[in-house]
Amino acid sequence: xxxxxNHVAIAVPDLAAASALYRDTLGAEVTExxxxxxxxxxxxxxxxxxxxxxxxxxxGEASSIAGFLAKNPAGGMHHVCYEVDDILAARDRLKASGAxxxxxxxxxxxxxxxxxxxxxxxxxxxxxxxxxxx
Amino acid sequence: xxxxxNHVAIAVPDLAAASALYRDTLGAEVTExxxxxxxxxxxxxxxxxxxxxxxxxxxGEASSIAGFLAKNPAGGMHHVCYEVDDILAARDRLKASGAxxxxxxxxxxxxxxxxxxxxxxxxxxxxxxxxxxx
Numbered sequence: 001x002x003x004x005x006n007h008v009a010i011a012v013p014d015l016a017a018a019s020a021l022y023r024d025t026l027g028a029e030v031t032e033x034x035x036x037x038x039x040x041x042x043x044x045x046x047x048x049x050x051x052x053x054x055x056x057x058x059x060g061e062a063s064s065i066a067g068f069l070a071k072n073p074a075g076g077m078h079h080v081c082y083e084v085d086d087i088l089a090a091r092d093r094l095k096a097s098g099a100x101x102x103x104x105x106x107x108x109x110x111x112x113x114x115x116x117x118x119x120x121x122x123x124x125x126x127x128x129x130x131x132x133x134x
Numbered sequence: 135x136x137x138x139x140n141h142v143a144i145a146v147p148d149l150a151a152a153s154a155l156y157r158d159t160l161g162a163e164v165t166e167x168x169x170x171x172x173x174x175x176x177x178x179x180x181x182x183x184x185x186x187x188x189x190x191x192x193x194g195e196a197s198s199i200a201g202f203l204a205k206n207p208a209g210g211m212h213h214v215c216y217e218v219d220d221i222l223a224a225r226d227r228l229k230a231s232g233a234x235x236x237x238x239x240x241x242x243x244x245x246x247x248x249x250x251x252x253x254x255x256x257x258x259x260x261x262x263x264x265x266x267x268x
Binding site: 002003004005012021022025027048051053072075080082094099121126 | 135136137138139142144145146147152155156159160161162182183184185187189206208209210211214216227228231233255256258259260261
């Protein structure tokens with residue numbers, strides 16, 4: 001069921017500084033910032049060849065990552081995103097096993113224009129897990 | 135300089151339970167536990183196709199992840215590991231840019247039998263970064 005790792009997301013307090021670090025010091029390929037108001041974040045993707053790192057900066061008042069940065073002011077690893085062939089089948093299988101889906105349980109459109117869901121970190125060893133339709 | 139993502143490491147309080155979750159509920163390919171006394175951890179690798187997830191359980195009294203689990207009893211994302219072509223050249227370039235290398239600054243042999251180094255999370259937006267010789 002679990003497909004490839006689409007990305008690792010890192011919440012950062014300063015997207016421009018973080019992008020410069022990955023581009024200039026680490027020599028990585030970095031995209032332009034992409035605001036996603038419906039998710040309350042601005043994102044930058046770093047291409048590391050086999051997968052991507054997603055840098056997240058809060059956008060707007062109700063940003064979902066503002067609370068995370070309040071607890072981790074320097075930033076930190078926020079979630080991992082796996083691809084699945086059928087997001088509704090994956091959701092139903094996980095719910096049947098007792099895992100909790102965040103929000104209203106219905107997929108939303110994510111940063112890549114594909115349906116995504118988030119699973120409760122308490123059901124995955126403290127790790128927030130995103131599923132994305134492959 | 136930054137190569138592919140070799141793995142994402144997740145510290146877990148119960149390696150057997152975490153392995154069962156990834157194998158049975160998430161349907162992933164999971165290795166047998168591998169004790170690494172010199173690193174103070176027992177590891178399990180989960181193959182997700184394009185990269186790996188490394189589950190870490192403390193091993194012994196002086197485990198490097200016991201403190202992390204004391205702060206995060208449910209577990210959580212612990213570090214990311216990138217491959218580099220030349221670990222000494224990467225280290226020297228990072229040090230020249232002001233990044234701090236943990237420990238004595240010399241590579242040790244990691245879980246894959248290759249030289250590894252860890253970089254200070256404060257220099258990478260709160261993210262502990264491991265470099266592994268490709």
